[in-house]
Amino acid sequence: MAFTLGLLRRRCRLWGRKRGLAVLMVAMVGTALAATYLRHLAQQRGVKEQPPCTVTQEQRRGLYLLLAAVSALLTRLSITHFLCFDSLWGAVHESGPLPWDPHAHLCALNEKVSRHEEAELLRAFRRRGLALEYSSAEGQYTIRNSSSALGTFEAPTVRVVLFEEDERVQMLRRVGWRRRLLPPDCDAHPSLQCFPPNLAASPLPIRPFGPLSLPAPREDIDLLKFHYPETWWRPLQPHC
Template sequence: MFKRMRFSVRVPRLPRVLSCLCLTMLTMALLLTWTLLRHSRSFTQTCHHSEAFQDGLHALGDRVHRLLVSLGLTHFLCYGSLWGQLRLSRTLPWERDIELCVLNEEMALKDEVFLERQFRKNNMQLAYDSTDGKYTVTDDTLPDARVELIVFEEDPMVAMLRRVGWKRRVLPSDCESLPSLSCFPPRLIKTPLPSREFGGYIIPVPREGIEIQKYHYPDNWWKEVLPKNC
């Protein structure tokens, strides 16, 4: 006599399936929200700062310029600030800083404490970043604004100026393969430098107009690059 075989198919309980589905959807929603927030933090750069902020930034730049003149230190607009001068005769509206390039041979002749004291006497603070090779000038009365003094020195091996800083000291003198050196020829800063209007003030600029930007922005010097949220 044969026994009847019973086969059963086990069906998952519906509540458990729904709970797993809800958990998956919640996880995906959280990941999406986190991604959006992360990118929104990355691109919250204000396209147009207030006129009051820009006026204060230009005034700070002029104060730094005048102090550098009194100290006999060569300086000139560079990087984004030079773009602003070339296009608008003022800083670009989304910038929070003014970039001035200076020469290491001259800066090295001034004692660090002496420099800090001179800026402090003029109600400004000076801090040096030895890794990146630049000074930052701030004024407590103008939050978020700053002037960057980016230091260059001449490399006799290639007869070009290049940026300083510990992170570049170990790099070879290969200007073409290493864009982080920001090399450019000395003829572009041969003194006396020309001066141009910048936010209502007169500031030194490199020679030959846009030429130095071809070295600092080799991949896009011919076009205007805006922040991603502008």
């Protein structure tokens, strides 16, 4: 009797293992079939699979054309502008955009921008086939190509962030109504994104940015220290 019970227990354990293995195999097959089916649907819909943090050559070419047009127009309008934020980091470390970033950042002096009526700016950009959108909360223009057609890929943009000098602290601080509510204390309020006016004093140096040559701050590393006070000495990590 003991032998029979032991044999039954071994058979039950063996059957349980086989059943667990079978369930696992079914799940794996099901997952593979589901992935194949999703790829098939994507191909039928014309959706291109793109690895994360990848910028296509088409996106990169579009960014260079857009950035060149924006910088030329800002120069014609006598608006002081220069590479900043992630684009400045890319210019310093990559001599161009960060490998994973399809967009670009410029900073501009609000004093020069405010000399132009909003309607004048809109017309100037529209005549060059560019769409201009302003966020009064963030103090930032977002510029894109009106006729950009990159299929399923994200179209490049140029973000122009506005700064103006606050004489109370003798620093340039970012505009936008969200920040106007804050007291002029750059150390207590990092979101003001302050930096010294001398970094944006004309004439500005020119720095390579891929095939382009664009204005840059007078001391690029110093501006990066203000942009990224806690991490400026470390390689910038992808945020895509």
